[in-house]
Amino acid sequence: xxxxxxxxxxxxxxxxxxxxxxxxxxxxxxxxxxxxxxxxxxxxxxxxxxxxxxxxxxxxxxxxxxxxxxxxxxxxxxxxxxxxxxxxxxxxxxxxxxxxxxxxxxxxxxxxxxxxxxxxxxxxxxxxxxxxxxxxxxxxxxxxxxxxxxxxxxxxxxxxxxxxxxxxxxxxxxxxxxxxxxxxxxxxxxxxxxxxxxxxxxxxxxxxxxxxxxxxxxxxxxxxxxxxxxxxxxxxxxxxxxxxxxxxxxxxxxxxxxxxxxxxxxxxxxxxxxxxxxxxxxxxxxxxxxxxxxxxxxxxxxxxxxxxxxxxxxxxxxxxxxxxxxxxxxxxxxxxxxxxxxxxxxxxxxxxxxxxxxxxxxxxxxxxxxxxxxxxxxxxxxxxxxxxxxxxxxxxxxxxxxxxxxxxx
Amino acid sequence: xxxxxxxxxxxxxxxxxxxxxxxxxxxxxxxxxxxxxxxxxxxxxxxxxxxxxxxxxxxxxxxxxxxxxxxxxxxxxxxxxxxxxxxxxxxxxxxxxxxxxxxxxxxxxxxxxxxxxxxxxxxxxxxxxxxxxxxxxxxxxxxxxxxxxxxxxxxxxxxxxxxxxxxxx
Numbered sequence: 001x002x003x004x005x006x007x008x009x010x011x012x013x014x015x016x017x018x019x020x021x022x023x024x025x026x027x028x029x030x031x032x033x034x035x036x037x038x039x040x041x042x043x044x045x046x047x048x049x050x051x052x053x054x055x056x057x058x059x060x061x062x063x064x065x066x067x068x069x070x071x072x073x074x075x076x077x078x079x080x081x082x083x084x085x086x087x088x089x090x091x092x093x094x095x096x097x098x099x100x101x102x103x104x105x106x107x108x109x110x111x112x113x114x115x116x117x118x119x120x121x122x123x124x125x126x127x128x129x130x131x132x133x134x135x136x137x138x139x140x141x142x143x144x145x146x147x148x149x150x151x152x153x154x155x156x157x158x159x160x161x162x163x164x165x166x167x168x169x170x171x172x173x174x175x176x177x178x179x180x181x182x183x184x185x186x187x188x189x190x191x192x193x194x195x196x197x198x199x200x201x202x203x204x205x206x207x208x209x210x211x212x213x214x215x216x217x218x219x220x221x222x223x224x225x226x227x228x229x230x231x232x233x234x235x236x237x238x239x240x241x242x243x244x245x246x247x248x249x250x251x252x253x254x255x256x257x258x259x260x261x262x263x264x265x266x267x268x269x270x271x272x273x274x275x276x277x278x279x280x281x282x283x284x285x286x287x288x289x290x291x292x293x294x295x296x297x298x299x300x301x302x303x304x305x306x307x308x309x310x311x312x313x314x315x316x317x318x319x320x321x322x323x324x325x326x327x328x329x330x331x332x333x334x335x336x337x338x339x340x341x342x343x344x345x346x347x348x349x350x351x352x353x354x355x356x357x358x359x360x361x362x363x364x365x366x367x368x369x370x371x372x373x374x375x376x377x378x379x380x381x382x383x384x385x386x387x388x389x390x391x392x393x394x395x396x397x398x399x400x401x402x403x404x405x406x407x408x409x
Numbered sequence: 410x411x412x413x414x415x416x417x418x419x420x421x422x423x424x425x426x427x428x429x430x431x432x433x434x435x436x437x438x439x440x441x442x443x444x445x446x447x448x449x450x451x452x453x454x455x456x457x458x459x460x461x462x463x464x465x466x467x468x469x470x471x472x473x474x475x476x477x478x479x480x481x482x483x484x485x486x487x488x489x490x491x492x493x494x495x496x497x498x499x500x501x502x503x504x505x506x507x508x509x510x511x512x513x514x515x516x517x518x519x520x521x522x523x524x525x526x527x528x529x530x531x532x533x534x535x536x537x538x539x540x541x542x543x544x545x546x547x548x549x550x551x552x553x554x555x556x557x558x559x560x561x562x563x564x565x566x567x568x569x570x571x572x573x574x575x576x577x578x
Contacts, residue, residue, distance in 0.1 A: 014534060060540065060541070068548055068549055068555060230458040232513050341466075343462070352483075356479065356481070369479075371464075
């Protein structure tokens with residue numbers, strides 16, 4: 001049995017102030033099991049009374065080696081792991097992975113598949129924001145918000161289940177299109193959501209936006225300027241709440257986002273309150289996109305017919321020799337992607353979700369790197385935490401909207 | 410190639426001796442490792458405010474170069490993207506840190522050290538970030554095994570337990 005290693009202040013003395021060494025300020029662990037750290041995040045706080053002097057995040061508790069594991073699997077099998085990264089945005093992760101593979105092997109995606117991808121990605125953004133709204137409000141002691149948000153989220157998870165058979169880890173978007181077409185009940189279910197949810201957002205706003213308790217806890221807390229955000233690599237709603245209009249759906253449209261009419265909400269303040277408002281408005285815009293996409297949902301195939309890369313439909317396997325061979329080859333050894341590397345980024349609910357994919361010409365990714373937005377967003381927390389109270393830090397963590405699976409990969 | 414990108418690449422080619430390649434619609438520049446700090450400074454002046462990603466690829470058993478360190482830059486004001494690749498040699502390479510220019514490089518360089526064993530010279534806080542502090546080896550290197558645990562049943566539990574590696578043994 002080896003000796004137990006003691007971690008002392010000595011190891012971290014370059015990160016804390018002089019006063020921590022002399023014992024004048026207190027070092028306190030927040031997490032990894034603290035309920036308001038939204039997962040297994042550990043913050044080492046240096047406190048002067050109740051004021052945070054320094055904040056040292058410690059991550060990696062949820063590290064699962066997804067990148068290493070993906071290198072050992074064929075492209076189709078590796079995709080299943082992508083859901084598990086940011087488990088609040090599984091469809092977005094599938095989309096990023098599939099689009100990177102499509103770019104690498106040069107696959108075309110039919111229009112119907114692209115529209116369904118957009119609908120599902122926006123519904124996922126909506127449900128991710130719902131979870132954020134519920135938990136962030138819960139951190140500020142608004143208990144009922146949590147219950148309302150999770151009630152609504154069920155409707156979206158039902159749609160996911162209807163399409164893919166899974167509520168969260170869908171793997172519904174595949175390189176070259178979708179797993180299969182949506183069922184007939186899909187449209188009615190999404191229309192139902194479109195009918196009900198706008199009213200619900202109004203209710204959340206009525207409950208929170210001008211609530212004096214909420215204003216006290218969030219106004220002017222955790223401020224970041226636009227330049228600081230960019231320098232820290234902060235993207236997504238946090239960047240837009242600091243006044244910078246940057247959204248990859250508008251800046252570099254993918255999957256047909258250029259056809260839809262929607263706004264990018266921004267706020268100049270850059271505090272926790274601004275992040276609340278930006279995300280609430282984003283939920284409205286998501287519904288707008290879903291409505292437009294559903295109204296002009298084209299008919300046609302949902303998978304590319306390039307059978308070198310995309311498995312043929314089940315109906316053909318029984319009658320066509322080639323289809324059977326393709327099916328067999330794809331599910332035993334996979335397809336060989338040409339040598340080269342691509343980087344593709346999509347807008348996840350948290351910011352720029354990028355996939356760096358390098359191929360050595362074989363059936364497995366030689367290297368895959370996930371540029372996850374939470375990793376960079378979380379990095380700005382020592383800056384925001386300086387000089388705030390511990391209770392404010394809880395509000396700040398909530399406003400970043402971290403998903404620890406996304407941070408630790 | 411984007412028309413706006415052309416003058417930027419020409420400028421970088423002239424001042425830093427980079428070589429540009431374009432494949433699959435993406436432009437990447439290859440740069441010697443010692444010039445990365447000056448280049449990053451220039452990139453920021455050229456309007457690339459965002460360091461989107463910083464990662465590496467291991468070409469083991471190749472050693473000249475063994476790794477490519479990859480920087481993905483984004484420009485929010487001009488809506489551009491550019492990739493810079495840094496070939497580094499040897500088994501325990503070092504690169505100069507850019508964490509004072511792009512502050513999110515701080516954690517990303519810690520991740521490089523943790524996962525690949527590429528040291529960022531001049532980094533203010535070079536500790537492991539995702540793996541435990543007492544971990545040995547760098548998991549994303551190609552000569553690091555993927556890891557496989559033999560399933561233990563009642564009949565062979567003791568036998569496997571004897572040869573099973575535990576952390577910090």
